[in-house]
Structures are given as structure tokens and as C-alpha cells.
Amino acid sequence: MSAVNLTNVAVLNNPTSFVNPFQFEISYECLVALEDDAMLLVFYYASLMDSDLEWKLIYVGSAEDENYDQQLESVLVGPVNVGTYRFVLEADPPDPSKIREEDIIGVTVLLLTCSYMGQEFIRVGYYVNNDYDDEQLREEPPAKLLIDRVQRNILTDKPRVTKFPINFHPETSGGQQQDQPQSAVPENPTGEGSKASTDL
16 A cells, blocks of 8 residues: 555646646545654665655657657645645746657656655656647647747646556665755645546
8 A cells, every 4th residue: 555645636827828828736545654764764865855755757758769758747746744734836837949849739748756765656647638729820830839829728628647656665775965854734635627537
């Protein structure tokens, strides 16, 4: 049984312009306090922040080449105590200059992942449809891409959720110092916006 369960993800600003930030309200529950384990391992870590949950948002820039993938955000959330939590993950949009122009318009994938002590245990994948916000532009695309006229629509009705079994109580493990963790709000979520149930 997983010590941490993702209970809901709400996409807050969708659909929106391609150049606008992403906003996800993430709700999860911790069934087992993991902070005590981290204290026991203090001599094995450069920082106790390694025991926080690391959430990442990744934009797939090309279905054919992962070198075009962009990590939009990575935040640490902790401490990991028993309870229910929610927080808003905000990330900048992908840099269009790092995506082939022919790959911007059309369908791609957005990945939301969570890891504990460097071990990924949950991944939520969304299809994202990018297209012009004007029918005439859609029917007759301009020779040069107009990025400020591209609309991004995250298809929230059928996210693909993948779980990975990990060891939430490792005896020893190496770690590297990371940024300060973001705090989650310990309360029952009532998020607004387009909700995508993770069915966990």
C-alpha cells in the first residue's frame, strides 16, 4: 500500500493561451508519517529536504524525440505527516523556441509526476491540444506561427494515471541538496476549475 495517495487534480486555467502559466490544484493524502524515517537517516543525507515530496511538471515537445521535453517546474512539498493536503502548482509555459514549429500546433502530452527520495511513485498524463483561437487561422494557417494566437486546451476528462511501487522506508540512500520546499495546506480539498479525477 502506498504511503501517499493522489486524490484529485484540478486544472484551474483551462483552456487558455499557450503563453499563459499552468495552474494545477493538487490534493493528496498521507497515510503514514515519513518524517520520522527521515530523521533516522539524517547522517545519510545532505539535507532533510530529500524527504519531501517532489512534484514535477513536464511538457512533451515532440512525440519522436525526448530531447524536446521541457521540465516546466519542480517543487518540494513537506513535511510528510499523516493528513490530507492541497496546494497549487504553478508553472511557466513551455519555451516555444525550444519546440519545432511543426510540433506546436496539434496534440501533445503533459506529465505531472511525484517522487519521494528520488523514487517516482505516481505519474499523471494529460493530452494537450494546441490550436489557433480563430477559425480562419485554423483553416488557413499563416506561414509564420503566431504563438500569441495559439490556444492551449488540456483534456482533463481522461487523464492517464500510472503508479509505481517504491520503498517509502529506505534504510540508506544518497541525496543532494535541493531548493526550499513549498508548503501544502492541510485541509480537505474543494478545488475549483476543471477537475480530473485520478481514480485512486
